[in-house]
Amino acid sequence: MAEKEISQAVIGRLPRYFRYLGDLKERGIERISSQELSDIMKVTASQIRQDFNNFGGFGQQGYGYNVEYLYDEISKILGIDKQHSLILIGAGHLGQAIANYTNFNKRGFVIEGAFDINPALHGTKIKEVEIRPIEEISAFVKEHKTEIAVLTVPKDQATKLAAMLSECGIKAIWNFAHVDLDVPENVQVENVHLSDSLMKLSYNINRYEKEGK
């Protein structure tokens, strides 16, 4: 188990390691050298060794890394060895896409409630979960001790909802609204700003063209 502080840079790389190790595990591969992992992941073997040293994942000379051990350790560090409860706020296309993403459920992220501002949706279901009015969020979160709220609503709504969610004890907000949320430090926020991502792509097209082929 990792007790010492792991840098944010390493943390940022863990989900990718986890993904590749999961693929290897599924293919029945029990061990892998840092060089082999380096080849498939296109990062240097030295980077891999340094990263894995952070949580005691030392490879053995002539053996390499134990795939399942590393997979399990990373899963513990990421906190995905246990279930997390989610509510979905905003039941539009993006909310539907997230609800239907089977991988999340497989990884232990369970959608327990869904909410939308549109009365026409109330009582209908999204992936077997009933859609409720947003006025019921606060009571729901308190009763179910919901950990994570997924926000797929317009930005003006997102700001108000984030304040309300913080007050009723949510632990984290997965924010798809195109705005930075101002929440207390006990509420973790992870943003998915799609426009920002698209702009970076546009920048890279531009740069490649300017630099010439």
Add this chain to the structure above:
Amino acid sequence: MAEKEISQAVIGRLPRYFRYLGDLKERGIERISSQELSDIMKVTASQIRQDFNNFGGFGQQGYGYNVEYLYDEISKILGIDKQHSLILIGAGHLGQAIANYTNFNKRGFVIEGAFDINPALHGTKIKEVEIRPIEEISAFVKEHKTEIAVLTVPKDQATKLAAMLSECGIKAIWNFAHVDLDVPENVQVENVHLSDSLMKLSYNINRYEKEGK
């Protein structure tokens, strides 16, 4: 205009500056000091000054920064001062969500084609764009000189499609599939790995709880 190389770290921050400057512009604000911008964006004024110095955005003593000038400069650097053509591959919920995201259109990202593997969808429309069979992608991209392909398909399909798209001259792939794409260096890739993002959130919940309140 920026001629010198701008670091990827600065580029990564540009969309966020662009977003805040756009908000200020909409509110009719003509100028702002680095300190005021620092307060609303929660980054240091010194960071802002350094970043803006990269593209000649020097503030003037007692005046501050010209909001519209900075907005326009950043827009040019990001390549969003001109239109970009997109095709959507995968017309499921995520594809629908992206097509319906009005902001993209406003920023000049125009969806010109949509494709899906499901025959039941062929001939139906997504945001006024007809959904076609994926077999037609190659001819479409060549004819329309499409710049960007948005991939919202399962990972095994994504790998094959990326190879095909690279061959028919696509400039960039905005990849939502949960896999790293292997494409030539003239094809720009920007990944939106939602699972990775959710795992980071899970890590931060875990860390906050371990550290105690």
